Amino acid sequence: MTAGGTGAAPGGSGDGEDSSGLRAALAGLTTRGRSFLAAGVAATVCSYVLGQEDLLRVGLLLAALPLVCVAVVYRTRYRVAGSRRLAPPRVPAGSEARVHLRMDNVSRLPTGLLMLQDRVPYVLGPRPRFVLDRVEAGGRREVSYRVRSDLRGRYPLGPLQLRLNDPFGMCELTRAFSAHDTLTVVPRVEPLPAVRLTGEAAGYGDGRHRSLALAGEDDVIPRGYRHGDDLRRVHWRSTARYGELMVRREEQPQRAHCTVLLDTRYTAYQGSGPGSAFEWAVAGAASAAVHLLERGYAVRLLTDTGSSVPGPDGGGGFTGSTHDSAETAGLMLDTLAVVDHSDGGGLSRAYDVLRGGTEGLLVAFLGDLDEEQAAMAGRMRHRTTAAVAFVLDSAAWSRGMPAAGPHPLEERLRRLREPGWTALPVAPGDSLAHLWRQADAQVATRADAGPVIGGMTGSWA
Template sequence: MPAGSLHGRPPVRRDGAEGSLRTSLGGLTTRGRSFLAAGTASAVCAFVLGQADLLRVGLLLAALPLVCVLVLHRTRYRVSASRRLSPAQVPARSEAGVHLRIDNVSRIPSGLLMLQDRVPYVLGPRPRFVLDRLEPGGRREVSYRVRSELRGRYSLGPLQLRLTDPFGMCELIRSFSARDTLTVVPRVEPLPPVRLSGTAGGYGDRRQRALALAGDDDVIPRGYRHGDDLRRVHWRSTARHGELMVRREEQPQRVRCTVLLDTRRAAYTGSGPGSPFEWAVSGAASVGMHLLERGFSVRLLTDAGMPAGSPDGGGFDSDSAEVAAALLDALAVIEQSEAGGLAHAYDVMRGGAGGGAREGLLIAFLGALDPDEASLLARMRQRTHRALAFTAQNGGGEGSSQAALREAGWTVVPGGPGAELARLWQEAHEGLGEGLKR
């Protein structure tokens, strides 16, 4: 994902209902309204008392704010603005830079300009800037920083431009329509490198040896490349595609892992950045990114099924940084569900296995469990070669459920807020024995 993008904004101009005189009159400041009220009162008193001089003072007081409104209303500033986020995706508790550029695209200089960018309160106070006179064709750049403790997607904008007269009698606000989105993803904790050697299907480091033997071949035909053996031309695919296609004769061993994230609201206590649920989300992100770097094909699964934003099939290819960003994007917006159990996740796993095949590695981040959920997880274990569970509710009397998982073949590592995932990952490596070797 690029660090940021530059978006053009339509110029602010005086047109339509937004630029109507009634709207301009509504922009009178407290000072302007006070002058208008004082002038009106002076004029009435002058009429009642027959004081011509007082009448002149009243007319002057009332005319000044009205003239300012008319001048500001007739101002034909044309200003364009752009915003750049750097980066557009940032981990929680980290800062992102927002850069604003203002261009005067009219032929006349601008007056004093006041800018205010609208940002959600979780990102900090709304930034305000005052720009001096902007010459025709001139440009000004300002920047500010935002920071969020909470993951999520946050809309920045619209940028508001405030026009005011030199006397402070009137203030008009114009808004640019476009917005930008800042994605705050879960924090990813680096994990110690351990040898993730699975079974039967060639998992973990075995994949490198398989690729060395098989090259780039698999069962799907691909386009002809210079140097390919003509004996490998797949004529049926060539006729269908209208170009030379060659056979991929071997299937490289794929390393697969399912990361199961328990999002049931009833399974967690507390809320906020330091809650058990947020610890579990950060743990799922850390493990997912770690496995992607080690060549695994990672599938993210929750109690509600595949989260929004998952590619077809729920798998994240390990060969693309963009797909790793998609995994973080999916975890950035994941919320707690009202689901009552993990049955739907089990159905997805059972349907994805196909023909009785077993999944590779199953890593779960779990909240509080009752006996029924522990029994369901035991059945999930039967469909995998290795299963590892991190419990996010440290304490809370989970002994019976954890014991049931261990009896079913799970490696259970208690965790929760304050626990270092890197240390727990090392403990899990030791606990898996033959499944996780040094």
């Protein structure tokens, strides 16, 4: 639960603030209160001009009523605490989150009628307002509302505002708590099928690499037998040498590496909004990264700007052990929630990152490519054991229908396939799960036809 803070009632908070609090109370006169005050002053002036004492009494009553209400609201002093809780704090685009608000009366006096209001961005829906009945001393009130956004991003919630009115509606004062919360709307993740990809080495499947302490059966460094060790791992030669039972060390699986490349160039995409090509690419990158993390891969998210997630802290930006996969997935989704178009400088900076070492699997989500960028993407293939590209057909996305006749996209796909990419076009309405299977089928067909240059046999599952 996130604390919203504790504060004085809207009427005031201390003797040192009497003058400012009184001015704030007078400024809080509603339209009704100002109308009564103006009518009272006008009636008083008319009574003096016309010499009508009865009209003077009416004028004084009309002017005094809003001033009395101001004094009552100003002298109302109690302390309340407000808090906000998001469930959950991270939601996929198009899904709802519930915001729970709680108000605690921490003073010794009961409150009057309160109106609670929370500030939310327009994209999340209308501003929620609640009317709270009298809250007893030490009591609490809990309310909740729902928010939903089709656009990914980070949206601030708060501050929480509390309004105090007098019974006649003459004066209204508002106080705001200082605490804010943030709702993160991440791209929608599509479940992907577990398929096998010829061309990737290492992993947690049948084609995984295994590393021993030293290569060779005779060069294995053994250790002493421990209770519960499998007797089939007993190393008899070392047992005879040391005079005690020795077993081989456990083989350690080597995690497969995968880079998910997202093209964010402004010039590579047409249109905007939840159904645009760029949003499809962002959601596709999120789906691929989460899927591969779940399959035991060490995944790095890379953009055309050269920035990577989880970052260059270790392992070239790849994740570490399998225990941090969930945390890494959350970090990648948080990054993709706010990713925006780049300046369109090209793919050269991403290529510089990739050529720094031998990569594993490369999954790229590319926008519109010119000849130079297609050639740059083709050179990326030489640093990978397998490469799959989903190239968005900008012309089809801009029209909302597949393009008819010859299209430059086919030439770009050919230029990617020549160095060994598995390149598939993406049209509006295409499912990434379906394209995922198509990519596996194409790679398997190429493997049956002949060896893949620079590739090895492994698993993509």
